[in-house]
Amino acid sequence: MGNRITSPMPQRPSRRYSIWLLCWILGFGAVCPTLGLSAVELSYSTFKEQVAQGQVASVTMQGNRVTGTFKPKNTADPGANRLRSPSFSTTMPVYNDPGLIPLLESRQVDIQVEPQESAWSETFLFHLLPWMFLGLLLLLALRGPRRRGKPSEGLFDFAKSRAKRYERPETPIRFQDVAGAIHAKRDLEEVVDYLRDPSHYTMLGCRMPRGILLVGPPGTGKTLLARAVAGEANVPFYSANGSEFVEIFVGVGAARVRDLFANAKKEAPAVIFIDEIDAIGRARSVGLGGGHEEREQTLNQILSEMDGFTPHESVVVLAATNRPDVLDPALIRPGRFDRQVTIDLPQRQARHDILRVHTRQVPLARDVNLARIAAQTVGFSGADLQNLVNEAALLAGRRHMSFVSAREFDEAREKILLGDERDEPIAAEERQIAAYHEAGHALLAKLLPGADPLQKVTIIPRSRSLGVTHQMPAEDRHSFSRRELLNRLAIMLGGRVAEQLVFQDLTSGSGDDLKRATQLARRMVCQWGMSDKLGPMVVHQGEEPMFLRRESIQERDTSEQTARLIDEEIQRILFEAEQRAQQILTAHRMHLETLAQALVVHETLDGDLVDRLLKKPPASEKIRSAPVRSRPA
Numbered sequence: 001m002g003n004r005i006t007s008p009m010p011q012r013p014s015r016r017y018s019i020w021l022l023c024w025i026l027g028f029g030a031v032c033p034t035l036g037l038s039a040v041e042l043s044y045s046t047f048k049e050q051v052a053q054g055q056v057a058s059v060t061m062q063g064n065r066v067t068g069t070f071k072p073k074n075t076a077d078p079g080a081n082r083l084r085s086p087s088f089s090t091t092m093p094v095y096n097d098p099g100l101i102p103l104l105e106s107r108q109v110d111i112q113v114e115p116q117e118s119a120w121s122e123t124f125l126f127h128l129l130p131w132m133f134l135g136l137l138l139l140l141a142l143r144g145p146r147r148r149g150k151p152s153e154g155l156f157d158f159a160k161s162r163a164k165r166y167e168r169p170e171t172p173i174r175f176q177d178v179a180g181a182i183h184a185k186r187d188l189e190e191v192v193d194y195l196r197d198p199s200h201y202t203m204l205g206c207r208m209p210r211g212i213l214l215v216g217p218p219g220t221g222k223t224l225l226a227r228a229v230a231g232e233a234n235v236p237f238y239s240a241n242g243s244e245f246v247e248i249f250v251g252v253g254a255a256r257v258r259d260l261f262a263n264a265k266k267e268a269p270a271v272i273f274i275d276e277i278d279a280i281g282r283a284r285s286v287g288l289g290g291g292h293e294e295r296e297q298t299l300n301q302i303l304s305e306m307d308g309f310t311p312h313e314s315v316v317v318l319a320a321t322n323r324p325d326v327l328d329p330a331l332i333r334p335g336r337f338d339r340q341v342t343i344d345l346p347q348r349q350a351r352h353d354i355l356r357v358h359t360r361q362v363p364l365a366r367d368v369n370l371a372r373i374a375a376q377t378v379g380f381s382g383a384d385l386q387n388l389v390n391e392a393a394l395l396a397g398r399r400h401m402s403f404v405s406a407r408e409f410d411e412a413r414e415k416i417l418l419g420d421e422r423d424e425p426i427a428a429e430e431r432q433i434a435a436y437h438e439a440g441h442a443l444l445a446k447l448l449p450g451a452d453p454l455q456k457v458t459i460i461p462r463s464r465s466l467g468v469t470h471q472m473p474a475e476d477r478h479s480f481s482r483r484e485l486l487n488r489l490a491i492m493l494g495g496r497v498a499e500q501l502v503f504q505d506l507t508s509g510s511g512d513d514l515k516r517a518t519q520l521a522r523r524m525v526c527q528w529g530m531s532d533k534l535g536p537m538v539v540h541q542g543e544e545p546m547f548l549r550r551e552s553i554q555e556r557d558t559s560e561q562t563a564r565l566i567d568e569e570i571q572r573i574l575f576e577a578e579q580r581a582q583q584i585l586t587a588h589r590m591h592l593e594t595l596a597q598a599l600v601v602h603e604t605l606d607g608d609l610v611d612r613l614l615k616k617p618p619a620s621e622k623i624r625s626a627p628v629r630s631r632p633a
Contacts, residue, residue, distance in 0.1 A: 056069075066090050179357045180346040211338060243276065270315050275319075283327065365403040437510070444584060445494075457595075459600075
């Protein structure tokens with residue numbers, strides 16, 4: 001068969017293109033008749049002329065825009081294009097035209113008024129945007145923030161407890177890691193033993209304390225002991241801070257307390273630790289209102305929860321505070337906080353143990369004697385000792401050393417006790433005054449019996465002072481005799497007396513000495529009964545920090561006559577101490593000159609060097625002696 005050649009069939013146009021073509025034709029046909037009939041824009045004057053000539057049939061007012069239609073057979077000649085237009089538009093002036101409406105009515109023009117259409121942006125800002133914002137807030141409240149490893153917490157979860165559940169780490173803190181505080185650890189070990197095996201104590205018929213209050217100065221290890229309880233006890237441990245129960249919403253604190261105790265009861269036996277409980281446990285007052293009522297609601301809920309434990313609920317509450325005197329009596333009564341464990345400042349052996357704990361990871365030089373450092377840090381808390389080790393290590397690192405030597409420990413201790421050295425020039429006159437001032441302190445510290453050993457005296461400026469006389473107790477002391485306190489007052493006033501003795505004038509450098517001396521004299525009179533005229537009585541003079549709940553209900557317990565007598569006794573004690581210092585410095589004027597001149601030359605003298613200078617015979621020279629002043633009337 002022969003090959004047939006077939007011509008391609010013509011393709012029919014697509015239906016899609018046909019539809020688009022039809023739409024274009026219809027649209028063009030709808031627009032074309034109105035191309036030449038668009039509304040003409042008239043000036044306002046021309047508009048009023050057309051109205052006056054009776055050519056306007058109707059107007060529509062919308063804000064300051066006016067649109068309208070002409071009557072048939074318009075005779076006005078606003079332009080060739082206007083004759084073909086049946087409608088017009090114009091803009092009214094900003095000011096109000098009172099004659100327009102009467103003019104339109106006189107010409108029988110149909111008047112229509114329509115509200116002004118707002119722009120789409122205004123509609124969006126004032127109508128849609130607020131609803132969108134509220135919807136977004138609602139969405140965030142329902143979903144809540146997604147946290148890694150934690151369940152979502154929405155806006156409505158603010159009443160839930162913020163307490164952290166203790167997760168046992170690989171190397172937990174144990175009692176052996178807490179140096180010192182032997183009695184406190186013994187009490188807490190009983191709690192841990194009870195939580196591990198409560199049946200043994202139940203068999204003996206004893207009841208474990210429901211609450212233990214850890215009391216002590218800041219930095220003594222109260223929180224560290226609570227962490228040790230968490231490390232020793234293999235039970236759930238919840239930790240919270242007192243401030244976490246305070247919120248801007250009313251009732252949130254009480255709700256969080258209920259949630260915290262409910263979680264602990266579900267996992268009993270358990271331990272709850274509340275740090276700084278004085279933030280919510282202050283004594284309740286009457287009629288203060290406001291935030292105090294919210295705090296008292298939280299406190300009432302804690303009281304209810306602690307007193308509502310059933311016998312089988314082994315939940316122990318630990319709390320820490322450094323102000324037990326401000327706590328509500330109902331909170332610390334037996335049945336709630338049955339036991340108060342006092343954690344005082346560490347003694348010498350305890351300081352030695354604490355230093356050994358904190359220097360485990362610190363490379364020490366051979367000249368470092370931790371026992372000597374412990375003896376030189378009387379009054380240091382555990383936190384202070386930790387800071388001492390850290391400051392010494394920082395000094396060694398700053399000097400690019402491989403070990404921490406005794407020099408770094410000494411400088412770190414002086415930095416903590418005396419402040420940083422200020423490298424700034426001092427006028428020669430101020431330097432001379434500072435030398436005699438510190439020499440007066442140092443000389444009295446060496447001559448008066450029972451005074452704390454002199455460690456160092458310097459005229460190198462530190463912190464806010466131009467010089468420092470540093471004394472350190474040789475051992476831990478808990479009480480002082482009246483004679484020792486009077487000697488201490490004389491030493492405090494020795495710098496002021498030396499200035500007056502040598503220069504016959506006084507400076508402002510003794511301001512801090514006067515403040516500390518006045519405080520000590522007031523405590524001798526008002527707290528320790530060391531005044532012969534006032535006798536053995538305690539008088540509250542407001543030296544301690546004031547708290548609203550105490551002072552609002554506390555009545556004054558002294559009369560005007562007693563208050564005047566207290567002031568007279570304080571003045572007498574200070575004056576006698578000043579007179580004693582003046583007599584001693586006048587009798588040892590040569591030694592005062594020797595120490596002052598040595599300070600001018602060397603700037604810093606340690607206790608041993610001061611002893612050697614005082615053993616030398618003083619230089620023979622004529623010394624002006626100031627007369628002993630009489631007590632003012």
